[in-house]
Amino acid sequence: MLTFNTFVRPIVEYATVVWNPSAKMSIRRIEAVLKRFTKRLHGLHNLSYNARLEALNEHSLESRRIRADLIFCYKMLHGIVDIDCQKFLKPVQSSVTRGHPFKLCKLLCQSAFIASTFWHRVVNMWNALPENIVAATSLAMFKARLNDFDLARFTVVF
Secondary structure, eight states, X not given: OHHIIIIIHHHHTTTTTTOOOOSHHHHHHHHHHHHHHHHTSTTTTTSOHHHHHHHHTOOXXXXXXXXXXXXXXXXXXXXXXXXXXXXXXEEOOOSOOSSOTTOEEOOOOSSHHHHTSHXXXXXXXXXXXXXXXXXXXXXXXXXXXXXXXXXXXXXXXX
């Protein structure tokens, strides 16, 4: 797995916040890279893909892309990166909402292309996170709490 993490994963995960496929076929093709690699590891070829990932203590590439999106959203909302997100990520103005008080408004879009951009795909995931994760006071705390949260509910393929 060290070989995969060193040579393949940086290529597959490069700029995932900017480019993140939304079509199921594209997601499956990217995920197939890790599936094929784990299938060839000694002693794991008889296991299912999820069992192989669990045995290796790894996450699917799709869930890693989702995690990267959520971390970048946290960085933007807390001013860690120098991007003015006020135009795209707006907090909900109403005080009566279900879930946490840090929810974001989902802006309307006219095309499927815009619906697959970072600004639109991250809002539903961010709003679905529990309050203890989004209320983290530091990036390290946010990442640690996000590690304990099951991102499988946001994945498309499995």
